[in-house]
Amino acid sequence: MLTLTWHGHACFTIEAEGRRVIIDPFLTGNPAADIGLDKLPKIDAVLLSHGHGDHLGDTLAIAKRDRPTIISTFELASFCEAHGAVVHKMHLGGAREFPWGRVKLVPAFHGGAIDGDDAGRYPVTPCGLVVTMGGKTVYHTGDTSLTMEMRLLEGRIDVMLVPIGDNYTMGIEDAVRAVDFVKPQIAIPMHFNTWDVIKADPQEFRRQVGGRADVVVLQPGQSLKHS
Secondary structure (H helix, E strand, O other): OEEEEEOOOOOEEEEEOOEEEEEOOOOOOOOOOOOOHHHOOOOOEEEOOOOOHHHHOOHHHHHHHHOOEEEEEHHHHHHHHHOOOEEEEEOOOOEEEEOOEEEEEEEOOOOOOOOOOOOOOOOOOOEEEEEEEOOEEEEEOOOOOOOHHHHHHOOOOOEEEEEOEOOOOOEHHHHHHHHHHHOOOEEEEEOOOOOHHHOOOHHHHHHHHHHHOEEOOOOOOOEEEEO
């Protein structure tokens, strides 16, 4: 059994077998977040798609509070390590087994300058995250455009977390094509309506996906249980 909870924007927690990881923990300053850092339960690992402030978010505060493992691309993990975090460094195409599950990093086409890296010491490499926990595989695309590389995951994904907000990422039209490329069982829209510039209608996304996947539209704080 896997429990996936959306906390607004691109932030999700994934829980299985008593372990909990968080992806892109943007809570403080997130107008869509359902909870603050003070209400976030203990975290075993933080997974990061890239270093923009609305994804890096509360990573360093969580690192100090819970001492989880921060998992991301080599450069972003190195940045976190320089700020005292426990990290595991990876890169695109690589996969690793952890005590709670498996992570693989896959391409994402986006920017990714690290919020707080004022000297520009750490090169930019955004990624998507393929996470297997509780016998289910979740694909968090990160902030990305539509990419042909997504086709390589066809038929391998149970739950796809896909941005629909346009402007900075895919909009609805491209997100629907991404679902068609990957063919997940379930698609969950994210990265929309946090601010007016990424306003989008998740019900229109559901309508356009049609029978390609089961679209689950979550409100911040709501969970999907998948067994």
